[in-house]
Each structure stands twice: as structure tokens, then as C-alpha cells.
Amino acid sequence: MDGRRPEVLTSVSLTRRQALQLAAGATVLGLTGCAPSAREATEEQSQGSLVMISTQFQPVAEGEKMRSAVLAGFGRKVEFLGEEQGPFEDRIRAEAQAGKGSVAVIGGQHGDLAGLAADQLLTDLSDLTQELSGRGFHPDYLELAKVGGDTPAYIPWAQASYLMTARKEAVDLLPSGADVNSLTYEQLTAWGQRIQQQEGSRRLGFPAGEMGLLNRFFQGYSYPSFTGALNTRFASSEAEAMWEWMRGAWAQANPQSTGYAFMQEPLQAGEVWVAWDHQARLIEALKASPDDFVAFPAPTGPKGLGFIPVLTGLAIPKTAPDMDGAKDLIRYLTDPKQTATVARELGFFPPTAQQQLPEDLEPGIRAEADAIAAQSTSQAKVTSLLPVGLRDKSNAYNDVFRTTFDGIVLKRRDARQVLAGKAKELQEVLDSVKAPCWRPDPESSGTCQVG
Amino acid sequence: MSAVEQAQAEPGPEAALARPADRPDRSPAARRRRRVRALTYAVAVLLSLFVLVPIYFITVTAFTPREVSYDFPKPFIPGTVSAETVRFFADSTGVTAALWRSVVVAALTLVLSTLLGAPAGYALARFAFRGKSTYRLLILSTRAFPIVILSIPLAVTFITWGIYDTTYSVALMHTGLALPFTILITSSIFVSVPRDLEEAARTLGCTPLGAFVKVVLPLALPGLAAAAIFTFVLSWNEVFAAVILTLRQRTLPALVLAALNTSPLPFRFAAAWFMLAPSLVVIFVIRRYLLGLWGRVAR
Known part of the structure; x- marks a missing residue:
């Protein structure tokens, strides 16, 4: 030990100077780095920039387009910040509790705004809704924007939907007599089988990962297509048939599906040849190589073609620092010119009753728009709405569908038994918020009854 | 002293003197030592690869054109180099x-x-x-x-x-x-x-x-x-x-x-x-x- 001490001392005297330099450097960095940024913030506030946070258009390229193509034309500076749903809600709640806010406008899907609206954290937008009645919003959306209450909590901003996309080489393997534009659920499975026989691997794809939206597939597509309803036929024999179909389709699906969040990537990598997903989660593939992919409507089941439009809205937190500025921004963003830009640049469509799309859409977005239009204008369509009165129980509601899928398809338990158990859970969720039925279920006088 | 250094130091100077330098020591103890050393190196190499391979692929993929970054399996040596995505990211x-x-x-x-x-x-x-x-x-x-x-x-x-x-x-x-x-x-x-x-x-x-x-x-x-x-x-x-x-x-x-x-x-x-x-x-x-x-x- 003693013999080594001098060695340590010499090695230290070498490193000490450098360590001190490092510490000094770090301090200087801290001092010089922070001062200007703090000043910047106050300057911006005094210039009157508005802060908008959004769970939509978060991806790097989309955020940039939102800033440069859409918000740049607004008279004032808008700081557009993408945020995930968790921090998005937490921030508005924290600002409300502190009684002091810096966020002027929030943009999100119906589900992102519903919890905040249920807790009375959003400004009543009755006057603005009245003023903007000329924008031609879809009446269903105006109803949805009340989030189960009497007054609108947000203004419709854009709509999107889910659709199917396939690689071109898969189309050559379609079973005889099948057409991508009028596919049935049975043909989809047969298609998957044929691809597996020819290619030797399972190439259907579902976004069944933790971040995936598979629950919407059941809620808006397979259930309505097989049962013509949702909650009211949840455990019916038609529902059993649907889950039986799902088991068959899953047998043709890439086993990695349990990890997929966005189907555009496995499609582009060729791991998956045929997939269902949200349009925003397929668009990269269609935009990057429109000639290699086909977009087409969701399949048709025994009761029709179930599909669900997704509504995105704009709201103002009660703690917004500049209420008039915030309302101006909403007026600006819902202007047909801006919604057309959003369609052209970002691929989300105007939330109007009449489809209003600009002529000059790029091929990928045009392909999606056509497939979605085919869904919404189909003779056999069964339109669903997003859950209307679930307040803060959206996640609990979605979980029931997820765990039913786990039980019946992944763990291969008896479908009837699983459905009976899950029907009780579903009823508990609906009872806890006294949610009435929504489309495609028939209107109910009280809480929706699971059947 | 690291495990590797220890393994190297173990034979000691006496062992080196006891046998001619051109003839490898075939005693069971020496063979075991060599095996241990080989194993140590193998583990060290594996651990380094565990860290370095992802870093390598991240770097390579960050600097390939967008279309190529979807390819799977990824080529070990990139065919084309492009700073396009990195630049877009940095400029956003x-x-x-x-x-x-x-x-x-x-x-x-x-x-x-x-x-x-x-x-x-x-x-x-x-x-x-x-x-x-x-x-x-x-x-x-x-x-x-x-x-x-x-x-x-x-x-x-x-x-x-x-x-x-x-x-x-x-x-x-x-x-x-x-x-x-x-x-x-x-x-x-x-x-x-x-x-x-x-x-x-x-x-x-x-x-x-x-x-x-x-x-x-x-x-x-x-x-x-x-x-x-x-x-x-x-x-x-x-x-x-x-x-x-x-x-x-x-x-x-x-x-x-x-x-x-x-x-x-x-x-x-x-x-x-x-x-x-x-x-x-x-x-x-x-x-x-x-x-x-x-x-x-x-x-």
C-alpha cells in the first residue's frame, strides 16, 4: 500500500489540473448558456407569441410542416409543441391547479380532450361554435365536441380514419374472385393463407403492440362488420364468429405483430405485405413509394363495412393567458384555406359534412383519401363514432377489448367464456360513467347495456 | 488491475524461465490457464460488441439515405452515405x-x-x-x-x-x-x-x-x-x-x-x-x- 502511494499522488497531480479546467469550463457554460435563454423567454412573452401544444403532428417532419406551412401565415408567432398524451394532460391539469397558464390552444384527438373537458378544465366554446357555423362541420362532430355535456368543449379541426394498405406484390396473390376494393373478411384470411403458401411466411399485419391501435380495429371495424353493433352485441354469437375469424387471421399474421405500433415500417421493410392501421401510421410507406403500395378500404363483414372516423379538435384551457388570441388562432386554423393546407401537407382531412379536398394532393395522400372515401360512401357502410360519454374511462374501455383479444386469440381460451367475463367488465366501465350507447349501437334511454 | 491483466500476469517470471521459449508449455495447469485467458478475452470481446454494434448501426443508418434505412437485414458496410436526415433533424x-x-x-x-x-x-x-x-x-x-x-x-x-x-x-x-x-x-x-x-x-x-x-x-x-x-x-x-x-x-x-x-x-x-x-x-x-x-x- 505504502509503496504505491507516491504513484497515486503523481497520477493525481496530472489529472487535477484537467479536472479543475473541466469544472471551470462547466461553470462558464452554465453562466453563459442560461442567461440568454432566460431573456429569450421573457422577450417572446412580451411580443405576444402564443403557445400551442398538440398530440397531433408530433413527428419531426409533420411538426415542421405545421410550423412552416400552416402556422407561419397567422399574424402572430405561434410556438407549436408536440406532446404525448400523458404530459399533455398533466400540463393542463398542473396549470389549472396553479391557477396560472402559459398554454393558449391545445389540439388533440377527441379522446385526448375528453378527460380535460370532463373535469371542466376547458373553456366553453359555444360562442365560437356559433360564429363558425358557416364552416360546414359535420353535425356528428359538433355533437361529439360536447363530450357528453351541453356545451362544446372543442372545435373540430381535422378528421382521419383507418384503412388497409398492401404491397403491390401481394395484390398479385389475391384469391380468385377477390378485389381489393371490395374485400370480405373471409377473403382477407384466404389472401393471407395464399401469401403464406407462396412465400413461406406469415405476411398479414396488425398493430397489436403496446402503442398500436388494434383496439380501434375491434371497436370500429370488426365488431360493426360482424354484428352491426358494438357494446350491445359484445358477447353475441356473431361476436363469437368475429373472434373465430380473428383467430384465423392471426394465424396468417406475422408473429411480430404483437410488437407493431405503426404498420408503415413493417410494410416498407417487407415483413408485412397486407396491413390495417390509422392513415397517419401508413402514410410514410405510401408517400415514399406510391407505386409499391396500394391503399384500399377495410373489408366487409356479414353486417356491412364497419369504419370509424377519428376527430381531432382544438380547445382552449381555462387558464389560457390570452383568450382572444387563442380564439383568433382557432378561427385561423379552422379556415378552409388552412384545413386544405393540412390535408395537402399532413394528410388529415377537413372535418366537414361535405368532403372538401384540394385537387393537388400528392399521390400517397390521394390514395388514402380515395380509400377512405370508398369506406364512407360504401353502400354497406356501418359508421361508428368514437366513444362519446366515457369521460376519463377511455383507457379502461380500450383495455377490455385488448384483454379480450389476449384471452381469445393469443391465449386461445374458450371465446364464449372469455366474452361472458369481459361483458361484465365492459358493463362496469359504462356504468361508472353512465355512458349512453353511441353509434353503431342503437340509442339507449339510460346507460348503454352490454349484450 | 483488470481481470484480463491478472490472467496475463499469472504465469509469472519463473514459469517463463523454466521452459525454453520456443516450446509451448503443455502441462495441464498451463492449458487451463490458457483456456481461462481465452474465455476472458471472448467475454470481453462479446461485451464490447454488445455495446459497439448498436452504436455502429445507429451511426451508419443515421447517415444513409432514407430509402435505404428500411432495408433489412442491414448491410454491414453502407453502400451510400447521406447526411440528409441528420441535416433535416438538426435544422428542424x-x-x-x-x-x-x-x-x-x-x-x-x-x-x-x-x-x-x-x-x-x-x-x-x-x-x-x-x-x-x-x-x-x-x-x-x-x-x-x-x-x-x-x-x-x-x-x-x-x-x-x-x-x-x-x-x-x-x-x-x-x-x-x-x-x-x-x-x-x-x-x-x-x-x-x-x-x-x-x-x-x-x-x-x-x-x-x-x-x-x-x-x-x-x-x-x-x-x-x-x-x-x-x-x-x-x-x-x-x-x-x-x-x-x-x-x-x-x-x-x-x-x-x-x-x-x-x-x-x-x-x-x-x-x-x-x-x-x-x-x-x-x-x-x-x-x-x-x-x-x-x-x-x-x-
């Missing part, structure tokens, strides 16, 4: 400012947590006081609370105190998160500095503070630097507190994380490379101090 709103802020926050955190944590670590190492072990546990317990539960109360407190959405507030929070580690690491470093050296300095006329500054601190510096690098990396990687405590003044991970979850693959690689490169540079610069620490601990 707020990225350079956020990168700078990240550096500032990490540096501030490093300085603050060393200034606060090192004295606490010294106290733990040198003094016996009532409730010392409880104190040690309490320090760690601050890390036992999941920060997710604290997010709203934290944000509310920061808003009411008027320090919400500033670079300083994030540094403050990161200091809070890093302190337990700083205190425990520095205390073990101060324990390893012989107390008799400090006492000798006192007998030669140093004040307690003088003895600390002139004798203990220089000996502990390599370890302190190691604790500092740990703090830097912790702050550099922290997302949750940075997201909830800032709005416009975001650090790089806070700015891009939400975007990356939903961004196409090429951007994720570009951002990963952006997050990786600066911290690698810092780690390389301070690597020698880390070796100082591990050398000390190994003894």
Missing part, C-alpha cells in the same frame, strides 16, 4: 437550441450536485453520527418515488414559485435526482482516502479545511470526476422531469422524445445519433478519471 425548429440547453443543464447539474453531494459524502465517510445508517437509506429513498406520480405536484410547485419553464429549474430537478448517487459514490471515495494522511496534514499545521483542500481533495479527484460523469449522463438522458417542467425551454430529449415515438425510422436513427455523439465525446474525455476510480476500487 428548436433542435440546436435544445441541444445547447441539454449541455447547459447537464453541466449545471454536474456542478450543483458535486457542490452539494461531495460534502455530504465526506460527512458520511468521515464522521460517526446518530442515525447515520438511516440517513444513508433516506438518501436512497428519494429515488424510490416514481417521478410519474410526482409530475403534477412538481409542475404546480414550479409554476407557483415562478421557476417553471426555465433551464435552471430542470437543472435543479436533475440535481435532486442525481444527489443520492453523488453522495453515495463520493462517500465511498472519501472512505478510500487514508485518514492518516489527513491527520498528518493537521499535525503539520493545516486547518481542517486546509487539510481537506490540500490533501483529501486531490486524492479524491479522480473519483469525484467519475461521479460527475455519472451525473452528466443521468441528466443528459433524463426525459420525464424535463418534459413536465418545461414548455419552451426544452432539453433535447424532452423536445424530441414525443416526436420520435411517432416519427419514421430514419429520424429515430438521426436523433439517436444526435443524443449519442455528444455524450460519447464527454465520456471519452473523462474516461481516464473513470479508470482512476475503478483502479482504486479494485484495490
Whole structure:
């Protein structure tokens, strides 16, 4: 030990100077780095920039387009910040509790705004809704924007939907007599089988990962297509048939599906040849190589073609620092010119009753728009709405569908038994918020009854 | 001394003298030693690959054109090189400012947590006081609370105190998160500095503070630097507190994380490379101090 001490001392005297330099450097960095940024913030506030946070258009390229193509034309500076749903809600709640806010406008899907609206954290937008009645919003959306209450909590901003996309080489393997534009659920499975026989691997794809939206597939597509309803036929024999179909389709699906969040990537990598997903989660593939992919409507089941439009809205937190500025921004963003830009640049469509799309859409977005239009204008369509009165129980509601899928398809338990158990859970969720039925279920006088 | 060095040193000079250099030793013991050495090397190589291969692929993919980055399996040597995605990422709103802020926050955190944590670590190492072990546990317990539960109360407190959405507030929070580690690491470093050296300095006329500054601190510096690098990396990687405590003044991970979850693959690689490169540079610069620490601990 003693013999080594001098060695340590010499090695230290070498490193000490450098360590001190490092510490000094770090301090200087801290001092010089922070001062200007703090000043910047106050300057911006005094210039009157508005802060908008959004769970939509978060991806790097989309955020940039939102800033440069859409918000740049607004008279004032808008700081557009993408945020995930968790921090998005937490921030508005924290600002409300502190009684002091810096966020002027929030943009999100119906589900992102519903919890905040249920807790009375959003400004009543009755006057603005009245003023903007000329924008031609879809009446269903105006109803949805009340989030189960009497007054609108947000203004419709854009709509999107889910659709199917396939690689071109898969189309050559379609079973005889099948057409991508009028596919049935049975043909989809047969298609998957044929691809597996020819290619030797399972190439259907579902976004069944933790971040995936598979629950919407059941809620808006397979259930309505097989049962013509949702909650009211949840455990019916038609529902059993649907889950039986799902088991068959899953047998043709890439086993990695349990990890997929966005189907555009496995499609582009060729791991998956045929997939269902949200349009925003397929668009990269269609935009990057429109000639290699086909977009087409969701399949048709025994009761029709179930599909669900997704509504995105704009709201103002009660703690917004500049209420008039915030309302101006909403007026600006819902202007047909801006919604057309959003369609052209970002691929989300105007939330109007009449489809209003600009002529000059790029091929990928045009392909999606056509497939979605085919869904919404189909003779056999069964339109669903997003859950209307679930307040803060959206996640609990979605979980029931997820765990039913786990039980019946992944763990291969008896479908009837699983459905009976899950029907009780579903009823508990609906009872806890006294949610009435929504489309495609028939209107109910009280809480929706699971059947 | 590392395991590898030990394995190399083991045969000793006598063994080398006992046999002619041109004839390999075939005794069972020597064969076993060779096997152990081969195994050690194999494990070392595997561990290095475990770290280096992902870094390599992130870098390569970040600098390939967008279309190529989807290819699977990825070619080991890229055919084409392009800085297109990395450049788009770097040019997108707020990225350079956020990168700078990240550096500032990490540096501030490093300085603050060393200034606060090192004295606490010294106290733990040198003094016996009532409730010392409880104190040690309490320090760690601050890390036992999941920060997710604290997010709203934290944000509310920061808003009411008027320090919400500033670079300083994030540094403050990161200091809070890093302190337990700083205190425990520095205390073990101060324990390893012989107390008799400090006492000798006192007998030669140093004040307690003088003895600390002139004798203990220089000996502990390599370890302190190691604790500092740990703090830097912790702050550099922290997302949750940075997201909830800032709005416009975001650090790089806070700015891009939400975007990356939903961004196409090429951007994720570009951002990963952006997050990786600066911290690698810092780690390389301070690597020698880390070796100082591990050398000390190994003894």
C-alpha cells in the first residue's frame, strides 16, 4: 500500500489540473448558456407569441410542416409543441391547479380532450361554435365536441380514419374472385393463407403492440362488420364468429405483430405485405413509394363495412393567458384555406359534412383519401363514432377489448367464456360513467347495456 | 488491475524461465490457464460488441439515405452515405437550441450536485453520527418515488414559485435526482482516502479545511470526476422531469422524445445519433478519471 502511494499522488497531480479546467469550463457554460435563454423567454412573452401544444403532428417532419406551412401565415408567432398524451394532460391539469397558464390552444384527438373537458378544465366554446357555423362541420362532430355535456368543449379541426394498405406484390396473390376494393373478411384470411403458401411466411399485419391501435380495429371495424353493433352485441354469437375469424387471421399474421405500433415500417421493410392501421401510421410507406403500395378500404363483414372516423379538435384551457388570441388562432386554423393546407401537407382531412379536398394532393395522400372515401360512401357502410360519454374511462374501455383479444386469440381460451367475463367488465366501465350507447349501437334511454 | 491483466500476469517470471521459449508449455495447469485467458478475452470481446454494434448501426443508418434505412437485414458496410436526415433533424425548429440547453443543464447539474453531494459524502465517510445508517437509506429513498406520480405536484410547485419553464429549474430537478448517487459514490471515495494522511496534514499545521483542500481533495479527484460523469449522463438522458417542467425551454430529449415515438425510422436513427455523439465525446474525455476510480476500487 505504502509503496504505491507516491504513484497515486503523481497520477493525481496530472489529472487535477484537467479536472479543475473541466469544472471551470462547466461553470462558464452554465453562466453563459442560461442567461440568454432566460431573456429569450421573457422577450417572446412580451411580443405576444402564443403557445400551442398538440398530440397531433408530433413527428419531426409533420411538426415542421405545421410550423412552416400552416402556422407561419397567422399574424402572430405561434410556438407549436408536440406532446404525448400523458404530459399533455398533466400540463393542463398542473396549470389549472396553479391557477396560472402559459398554454393558449391545445389540439388533440377527441379522446385526448375528453378527460380535460370532463373535469371542466376547458373553456366553453359555444360562442365560437356559433360564429363558425358557416364552416360546414359535420353535425356528428359538433355533437361529439360536447363530450357528453351541453356545451362544446372543442372545435373540430381535422378528421382521419383507418384503412388497409398492401404491397403491390401481394395484390398479385389475391384469391380468385377477390378485389381489393371490395374485400370480405373471409377473403382477407384466404389472401393471407395464399401469401403464406407462396412465400413461406406469415405476411398479414396488425398493430397489436403496446402503442398500436388494434383496439380501434375491434371497436370500429370488426365488431360493426360482424354484428352491426358494438357494446350491445359484445358477447353475441356473431361476436363469437368475429373472434373465430380473428383467430384465423392471426394465424396468417406475422408473429411480430404483437410488437407493431405503426404498420408503415413493417410494410416498407417487407415483413408485412397486407396491413390495417390509422392513415397517419401508413402514410410514410405510401408517400415514399406510391407505386409499391396500394391503399384500399377495410373489408366487409356479414353486417356491412364497419369504419370509424377519428376527430381531432382544438380547445382552449381555462387558464389560457390570452383568450382572444387563442380564439383568433382557432378561427385561423379552422379556415378552409388552412384545413386544405393540412390535408395537402399532413394528410388529415377537413372535418366537414361535405368532403372538401384540394385537387393537388400528392399521390400517397390521394390514395388514402380515395380509400377512405370508398369506406364512407360504401353502400354497406356501418359508421361508428368514437366513444362519446366515457369521460376519463377511455383507457379502461380500450383495455377490455385488448384483454379480450389476449384471452381469445393469443391465449386461445374458450371465446364464449372469455366474452361472458369481459361483458361484465365492459358493463362496469359504462356504468361508472353512465355512458349512453353511441353509434353503431342503437340509442339507449339510460346507460348503454352490454349484450 | 483488470481481470484480463491478472490472467496475463499469472504465469509469472519463473514459469517463463523454466521452459525454453520456443516450446509451448503443455502441462495441464498451463492449458487451463490458457483456456481461462481465452474465455476472458471472448467475454470481453462479446461485451464490447454488445455495446459497439448498436452504436455502429445507429451511426451508419443515421447517415444513409432514407430509402435505404428500411432495408433489412442491414448491410454491414453502407453502400451510400447521406447526411440528409441528420441535416433535416438538426435544422428542424428548436433542435440546436435544445441541444445547447441539454449541455447547459447537464453541466449545471454536474456542478450543483458535486457542490452539494461531495460534502455530504465526506460527512458520511468521515464522521460517526446518530442515525447515520438511516440517513444513508433516506438518501436512497428519494429515488424510490416514481417521478410519474410526482409530475403534477412538481409542475404546480414550479409554476407557483415562478421557476417553471426555465433551464435552471430542470437543472435543479436533475440535481435532486442525481444527489443520492453523488453522495453515495463520493462517500465511498472519501472512505478510500487514508485518514492518516489527513491527520498528518493537521499535525503539520493545516486547518481542517486546509487539510481537506490540500490533501483529501486531490486524492479524491479522480473519483469525484467519475461521479460527475455519472451525473452528466443521468441528466443528459433524463426525459420525464424535463418534459413536465418545461414548455419552451426544452432539453433535447424532452423536445424530441414525443416526436420520435411517432416519427419514421430514419429520424429515430438521426436523433439517436444526435443524443449519442455528444455524450460519447464527454465520456471519452473523462474516461481516464473513470479508470482512476475503478483502479482504486479494485484495490
